[in-house]
Amino acid sequence: MRKLRKKLYMTAGFNTISLGTGRKEFHPKKPRPGLEHYIKEAGQGTLAQMNGAQHVDECVIGNFMAARFNKQANLPAFFPMIDEGLKWKPAVAVEGACASGGLALATGIKTVLAETADVVLAVGVEVQNTVKAIYGADILAGAGWFQERKTGHAYFFPGKFSDRAGVYFEKYGRDKARKAFARWYRNAVENARLCPTAQEYHNKVEDLEAMAMMEPNPKAFVDNLNVFDCSKVSDAASAIAIVSEQGLEKIGVAKKDAVEVVGLGQAEYDITIPPADLTRLETTELAVKRAFESAGISKDDLSTVECHDCFTVAGILGTEAIGFAKPGEGADFVSAGNTARGGKIPFNTTGGLIGWGHPTGGTGVHQAVTIWEQLTGKAGDAQIEINNNKPFGLSINMGGDDKTVVAIVYKKC
Amino acid sequence: MDYVDRLENVTVLGAGGKMGSGILLLTAMEMANLSLMPENKHRKFVLNAIDVSDSALLSLMDFLQAQVVKAAEKKTVQLRQMYKDRKDLIENGDIIKQYVFDVIKLVRCSTRLEQSYDSSLIFEAILENPDLKVKILSQIKEKSSKTPWFFTNTSSIPIHELDENVKLDGRIVGFHFYNPPAVQKLVELISGSNTQEDLVQFALQYAKNLRKIIVHSNDVAGFIGNGHFMRDGLYGISEVERLSEQVGFAEAVYMINKVSQDYLIRPMGIFQLIDYVGIDVCQFIMSVMNSRLQSENIHSPLLDKLNEKDVKGGQFGDGSQKDGILKYEKGKPVGVYSVDKGEYIPISEFQEKCDAKLGALPKAALPWKAVIGNPDKKTILENHFAELNEMDNLGAKLAVEYGKRSKEIALKLVADKVARTEEDVNTVLLTGFYHAYGPINEYFI
Structure with a gap:
């Protein structure tokens, strides 16, 4: 770009x-x-x-x-x-x-x-x-290829990302991945509690990670994810x-x-072709790369990121797609607290799709509003510190299973 | 005849009633599940829903439609597997709609008993009246083209009596669902002295497919569930009689109902439960038990009087509570029926006074709803009852006596060999009555 x-x-x-x-x-x-x-x-x-x-x-x-x-x-x-x-x-x-x-x-x-x-x-x-929700799953499945609907899961998109989680488990280890999912959930809810418009604003659960470690139940839902792994x-x-x-x-x-808009990256992938590698978000990688090129910055210049955590596993894969962690190490990166609000690079500071909510067609705009709030000091209780040497924010908005991606880089004025 | 053969043509008698409709729902779904298996494609499954009332059968279809939709929405993951070869059914919505149709199309409603004559299995869920049951079952036995098995949902009549009076040679078993059958996990299984073993085996398989918990009860009038409930209810009534001399009848009903709910952490007070089951039904059950259990008097003149005044409780077609001993608004008791005055006296008129008389609840008290699914249930109950036993107020004292009596009734069911074990009695109360703890416990000594 x-x-x-x-x-x-x-x-x-x-x-x-x-x-x-x-x-x-x-x-x-x-x-x-x-x-x-x-x-x-x-x-x-x-x-x-x-x-x-x-x-x-x-x-x-x-x-x-x-x-x-x-x-x-x-x-x-x-x-x-x-x-x-x-x-x-x-x-x-x-x-x-x-x-x-x-x-x-x-x-x-x-x-x-x-x-x-x-x-x-x-x-x-x-x-x-x-x-x-069971009928909503039909409607949301429109984000995938309709020709795959018949063979897909009742909960079509949770099914798609459950498959991604399954391959990630196999390749890099189930325990560490599930722990990272639970940590992602905890970060999301802790951030949402600071934002009065967030869907999880009223969440009072004490041990969020313990709750999120609940074993997936394939009979009622999908193989590798539980409800806490899903956006709202x-x-x-x-x-x-x-x-x-x-x-x-x-x-x-x-x-x-x-905020100044300094970079834009967009990319599309063929909706009729399954992802080549289920442990990568290739379209996201490309869109982010283009956004960085267009802005002339790198990931190290970012103070905050809004990423598309429609599922916890998408959040983990997002950290890898941006380049904060090597393939398979996103789980460790998240578990170590790097994406939490006090961490190296705070992600989804008002809760993201899991904590703030995921009004599907509205999410991309919500991400921009959150970054604008953070970079202008208007985030209220959810405000994080913005380092003047890193005046940039990044939003990644994904449509379908990494098919349509829009990445935007913002700069504090 | 194997399991599937037996379920090809089934009849539910009393299908418009609250128990019958639930049994019909569960059986219809079990039969539909069988009908959808590729190996059963050639079979013609038929489920006859028989009731004396056309309007009850019309309500039944509304009930079925709503309940099957609900069930299908919950098990769509499995339904997608069941319909995986149907290329025309793609979305969850398509599949749910088809399943609802595939369940409902098995059901034939009729007010005529003839409809049951080709069935291999008859579920009986009619009025709890021994003579009527014998008459209807005899007629079917007489006219049937098959040699059907009979499942009776009686909650009190000994199975061997029905067997002998209808001359079924052991082709009958007690299969007692709890209300509402689609929700309550418990089924009491009662074999008569002569019940055929393959019938029992079938019943166990059927219960397993319906994901029910089976408790075996011996063939003694009232079985375990009503054996406890009726005596528990009579104790409540006797406490009201004793207390009403001091505080008045309506006040006493309110107080004992509150004690048996809030102080004992039960889902309903004893009089609400009697209304829920139906005063007329309770009267029937008591008369069945009373005539067969010589050593005790299981009878309530109060219930007789209420029945005479047509105060019966029970539920409306939509499941909401009808007025009985108590009057209800949005499911909550708001009045008590005065037999003398022939009208309901608002609880608000005396609630404050009665609550003051009962005194405070234990500090650790929580409503039943907050306890039943709580992971700390055991500790909560221990603290609650430890405190209750130490307290000196009227409410606590009534509650402790109530708990002791409930335990005594339960232990006697084991001593009299109605229940095989203490655990069985507790299971019945836990899963059939949704109590938070079994009557045989360490809380009341």
Whole structure:
């Protein structure tokens, strides 16, 4: 990837709460807010920090499967509902499974780079609790190749990553891997407890690692993962503004309240072909490499990472894909506490997909909001220390089984 | 005739009732599972659901639909295996829908007994009335084209009596589910003196496939479950009679119900349990036991009076509780029936006064719900009962006496050889009544 051709920024991030099991407000049998509520809350939350809708040139929304979860398509037409000022403005929806949010950011970035807009409002949303998990598994399986659905597991994606975990166990040892999974879970929940919008914010369990060591039960679930290894079923939306230097002036936001977007890396892998090596996230490796090249930095310049831990094993493989650990050593790297908030390189500081929640099509935008919060000192109780010698953050958003990946590098202003 | 042959054509009598519907559900799923095995493709499985009431049979189908969906959603991992050759069924949703249909299509509802005449296996879950049972079973035996086996869900009538009166030559076994059958793990298995061994073996296999816990009970009226429950209930009633002289009837019912629930950490108070089972059902069971157990008086004039006034408890079709001795709102007792006044007196009118009379619960007390699945259950119970035994207030004293009486009843069931072991009695109370601890324990000495 080439260096970005002009300076651009993200600012005015906003997250709704991530609603689902774990949140006190959540009751499976009681009515809940719908898609409209989340789009509106997140959109208005961002507009409120950028002097309203007047300067927005274009809008982009990332969403995966509203067509099935909510029987709703044509999402761009919800922007004018957020604010009347968005009426008649151009908008687009993008989809790439769980990387839809990341694709919304990439689209906004390119729109600003193409100079057809100075201010883009990006929203990511998913409302998934409309169906029980067993039917949700069908819908989410759309992130894989439908021709594989018949032979796939009832819980299709947990099945895919369980297979990855199984091969990792065989190659590098089951005990150390399962321990690392449990540590990953503990980090996720401990971080989520510091973020009021996180789904695991109310989690009070004392010995998280002991709980997460529960043996997988293949009869009811998958062979190599338990429920604590999985991200949450979530209803949530996030929004953020993507702006040029002029755009930042127009909306009246100071640079200190924005992050600079300095690197973008995207990659695709053939959805009809299984991964060559189940212990590697090759597409992620490539997207991260491109993002680093585009930003002109290396992993050692990072202060924090938001990685796509749809499953604990994906988190471990993520540390290897970025290059923090050699193949097979991601488990040791995580178990040693390096990715915890006080560690060498804090990952997923508001809980990630396992702790904060995983509103599939919204996750990519949520990751950007978290990094923006951390690099601008707005993360509240979840704030980590940002070393001025390492002013960079990285987000990795993955769609499907390492098929569509968007990596973005951010810099503290 | 092997296991599958036997289950090709089955009838459930009283299928619209609360026990019958549960038995029908479990049997329908077991038969559907067999029907889906490739080696059974040629077989024609039929499950007759017979009941006197058309409206009960219509409710049964609603119940079945909802329950099979629930069950299928829980075992989709296995269902995907079972339907792996069906190329048209791809998503979980497709498979669940097909399974629900494959279960329900086996069921033939009818109000006519003739429907059962080709069955090899008859589940009987009709009214707990010996004469009626004998009459219906005799008719089927007379007219059947097969030589069917009979499973009776009686909770009190000795099996050898039914065997002799219907002249079944040992083709009957007691297979007593607990309410609700789809949830409660326990089945009491009762062989009559003449019950055929291959029938018992079949029953064990069937119970195993349904993942039930079997406790063998000897063939004595009431068996283990009701042998304990009826006497426990009578003790509660006698305590009410004693206490009501001081505090009034409604107050005494409230207090004993509370003592038997909160102080003893049981899932329900004794009067709520009587309502749950049904006052009329309890009366039937007591009369069966009373006429067969000469040495004691198992009879309650109070229950007779309530029945006369048509106060019966039991459940509505949707499983919610009907008013009985207690009146319920959202499943919680809010009133007590006064036999004299013929109306319910709100508990709120006397609750505070009665609670003060009973005194405080032990400090370690937790509700049953918080104890039953708790990994520290043993310690919690030990602390609770140690404290209870030391306490001086009325509630604690009533509770200790109640616990002692429950233990005495349980020990007598073993002494009288109704139960084979003390452990069997405890298993029945733990898995059939969902108690947090068995009646034979070290808490009450």
